[in-house]
Amino acid sequence: xxxxxxxxxxxxxEAGVYKVDPEQAVxxxxxxxxxxxxxxxxxxxxxxxxxxxxxxxxxxxxxxxPMYELLGCFKVSDNVLPVSKQLFSGFSYxxxxxxxxxxxxxxxxxxxxxxxxxxxxxxxxxFPIPIILxxxxxxxxxxxxxxxxxxxxxxxxxxxxxxxxxxxxMLVKQGSLTTGMGIVSQFLSNIGLIDKTxxxxxxxxxxxxxxxxxxxxxxxxxxxxDSIVFFAAIIAISPTSYEAAQIxxxxxxxxxxxxxxxxxxxxxxxxxxxxxxxxxxxxxxKVLLLYNTKTYMTADVVSTFAHRNGMGSGAGTGIAAAAExxxxxxxxxxxxxxxxxxxxxxxxxxx
Amino acid sequence: xxxxxxISELIxxxxxxxxxxxxxxxxxxxxxxxxSASISGRSAVEYGSVVLxxxxxxxxxxxxxxxxxxxxxxYSNTLFLTLFGTIWAMFVSILGAYALSKKRLLFRKxxxxxxxxxxxxxxxxxxxxLNYLATKDVFNGIGITDDKWLVVIxxxxxxxxxxxxxxxxxxVPSEIEEAAIVDGASExxxxxxxxxxxxxxxxxxxxxxxxxxxxxxxxxxxxxxxxTNEQPLQVYIRNxxxxxxxxxxxxGWSYNYAPDSIIFALIVCSIIPILIIYPxxxxxxxxxxxxxxxxx
Numbered sequence: 001x002x003x004x005x006x007x008x009x010x011x012x013x014e015a016g017v018y019k020v021d022p023e024q025a026v027x028x029x030x031x032x033x034x035x036x037x038x039x040x041x042x043x044x045x046x047x048x049x050x051x052x053x054x055x056x057x058x059x060x061x062x063x064x065x066p067m068y069e070l071l072g073c074f075k076v077s078d079n080v081l082p083v084s085k086q087l088f089s090g091f092s093y094x095x096x097x098x099x100x101x102x103x104x105x106x107x108x109x110x111x112x113x114x115x116x117x118x119x120x121x122x123x124x125x126x127f128p129i130p131i132i133l134x135x136x137x138x139x140x141x142x143x144x145x146x147x148x149x150x151x152x153x154x155x156x157x158x159x160x161x162x163x164x165x166x167x168x169x170m171l172v173k174q175g176s177l178t179t180g181m182g183i184v185s186q187f188l189s190n191i192g193l194i195d196k197t198x199x200x201x202x203x204x205x206x207x208x209x210x211x212x213x214x215x216x217x218x219x220x221x222x223x224x225x226d227s228i229v230f231f232a233a234i235i236a237i238s239p240t241s242y243e244a245a246q247i248x249x250x251x252x253x254x255x256x257x258x259x260x261x262x263x264x265x266x267x268x269x270x271x272x273x274x275x276x277x278x279x280x281x282x283x284x285x286k287v288l289l290l291y292n293t294k295t296y297m298t299a300d301v302v303s304t305f306a307h308r309n310g311m312g313s314g315a316g317t318g319i320a321a322a323a324e325x326x327x328x329x330x331x332x333x334x335x336x337x338x339x340x341x342x343x344x345x346x347x348x349x350x351x
Numbered sequence: 352x353x354x355x356x357x358i359s360e361l362i363x364x365x366x367x368x369x370x371x372x373x374x375x376x377x378x379x380x381x382x383x384x385x386x387s388a389s390i391s392g393r394s395a396v397e398y399g400s401v402v403l404x405x406x407x408x409x410x411x412x413x414x415x416x417x418x419x420x421x422x423x424x425x426y427s428n429t430l431f432l433t434l435f436g437t438i439w440a441m442f443v444s445i446l447g448a449y450a451l452s453k454k455r456l457l458f459r460k461x462x463x464x465x466x467x468x469x470x471x472x473x474x475x476x477x478x479x480x481l482n483y484l485a486t487k488d489v490f491n492g493i494g495i496t497d498d499k500w501l502v503v504i505x506x507x508x509x510x511x512x513x514x515x516x517x518x519x520x521x522x523v524p525s526e527i528e529e530a531a532i533v534d535g536a537s538e539x540x541x542x543x544x545x546x547x548x549x550x551x552x553x554x555x556x557x558x559x560x561x562x563x564x565x566x567x568x569x570x571x572x573x574x575x576x577x578x579t580n581e582q583p584l585q586v587y588i589r590n591x592x593x594x595x596x597x598x599x600x601x602x603g604w605s606y607n608y609a610p611d612s613i614i615f616a617l618i619v620c621s622i623i624p625i626l627i628i629y630p631x632x633x634x635x636x637x638x639x640x641x642x643x644x645x646x647x
Binding site (some may be wrong): 031037041042045047048049051052053054055056058059060061063064065067068069070072097132135136137139140148149150151152153154155156158159160162163166168169170171175178179180181182184220221224251252253258263278281284288289303306309310317320321324325327328329331332335336 | 359360362363364365366367368370371374375376377378379382383384385388392394396397399400436442443446447449450451453455456457462465466469471472474475476477478480482483485486503504505508510513537538539550566567568569574575585586588589594605609611614615617618621622625629630633
């Protein structure tokens with residue numbers, strides 16, 4: 001914005017002449033020699049700026065350079081040449097993935113669908129359970145009992161994905177002539193929930209069970225830990241609110257509806273944004289560890305599709321990068337969209 | 352009226368205790384089963400008769416594992432990655448978060464965005480893989496041939512943790528800092544003697560977040576560490592799992608424990624350190640998660 005001449009000049013009534021406004025002159029000087037001022041400030045305060053350097057370098061090298069590498073999706077993929085030297089290929093990989101109609105393209109669409117469905121089911125089942133758990137925790141008045149419940153339910157969160165996946169694999173493993181099936185499969189077939197022969201073939205070898213196993217193990221792993229945030233919001237509610245509601249004759253259900261829910265609504269909104277934002281960030285590590293060729297139909301997600309094609313012996317890094325590009329761009333739009341809606345609707349935003 | 356209130360509260364109380372008990376037991380059960388199965392005899396594990404308590408107790412699966420050098424190698428590699436990875440991540444995060452918490456920092460908004468953007472948009476695993484390969488070449492070029500250092504330095508940084516620290520630093524009252532500066536403290540001294548003591552619990556939380564994620568790290572360690580002697584515990588467990596499960600069907604398994612017991616024994620060994628420190632750290636985690644309300 002350019003300042004008008006009149007802004008610089010003030011009329012000096014005693015001398016009867018126009019004078020330059022000294023403050024504006026300083027401001028003008030700052031604007032004119034902006035970068036010199038920046039340099040001077042940084043030089044004077046160099047210790048503070050030096051502290052930023054390691055962080056900036058780490059994020060530049062290992063978070064932003066990969067984004068440059070991602071541009072390989074527009075180039076003719078050649079694992080020998082660096083991205084900068086590859087020929088520009090435009091949107092050919094995208095066209096190939098989206099419209100070619102061959103095996104690769106079908107696989108990609110399947111991966112997109114699985115990614116969306118896995119996270120959508122995660123949102124439907126995984127999101128309400130921590131809230132309900134927090135309500136239950138609040139009901140436990142004895143501190144010791146509550147600590148015991150909390151310690152036990154947070155515990156699985158601290159196990160590694162490998163340990164979690166190994167446990168799941170062992171618990172639902174297939175049986176053979178000489179060995180029995182996993183203990184959970186046994187239980188499920190004994191109570192008649194799953195046919196015995198199906199359970200004996202190994203639930204992880206059966207595409208129709210992958211999503212359930214993924215969600216249930218996810219709830220087992222995270223529900224307790226995710227409830228921390230909601231529990232903190234619930235115990236922050238003043239006891240007088242409950243008392244007032246009780247005097248008005250509110251039973252437990254009405255207290256939930258009119259006291260607890262409005263008080264934790266903003267927390268719920270924030271957590272929901274986070275969830276929607278990471279809707280397409282399916283934990284690829286867990287899928288990679290749990291899936292196998294028999295369950296690709298329901299288990300293969302975009303990251304694992306990219307992993308197979310870009311890091312194994314598949315269609316190449318260009319195709320893989322294009323697949324991830326689409327996934328991540330949609331993911332980012334989801335974060336920004338969810339955040340904007342939340343800011344408008346509930347006056348709460350995360351970023 | 353009063354009675355109706357009491358009944359609804361009672362019903363809800365009974366409901367919550369029951370469901371909490373069920374859920375807590377479900378959370379615990381797989382670990383109990385893993386311990387029992389790791390010390391049960393072969394036929395008990397193979398025919399699935401171990402349900403809760405161990406049967407025909409043997410410790411040979413553990414003995415066999417402890418006699419394997421690769422196991423100890425993997426364990427020490429994991430300790431190495433956890434220790435140095437956490438130190439490096441904390442060094443970078445504390446300094447960065449401290450600078451970001453200062454209102455007088457020029458381009459503060461830009462730096463914050465630089466950080467937060469990585470939470471919105473990640474390049475994905477294949478570009479990261481290519482990037483790590485290039486980094487590996489550079490590291491080899493300057494004489495760092497041990498891939499463990501690549502894992503320590505290049506991986507596991509988390510923008511979220513830096514933001515947690517930044518928010519904690521912003522909560523320190525500026526009067527205390529000003530008093531320290533009047534007394535002639537330098538920037539480093541202010542950080543060390545004012546900020547760090549005052550944000551101890553957040554720092555502990557973030558350090559534990561880093562340590563746990565290092566201890567549990569698998570995917571990139573498997574991709575990037577080519578020398579099998581340098582692989583961490585999680586990679587070792589997975590390798591064993593992939594090779595052991597079919598051994599039995601092939602025949603020639605003549606031990607008094609099932610192959611599964613080896614896997615369960617490994618799982619138990621991998622979670623024992625976490626189980627030991629878990630009661631002490633649990634309260635910090637609760638605190639740190641609550642501090643996660645991110646606002647710019």
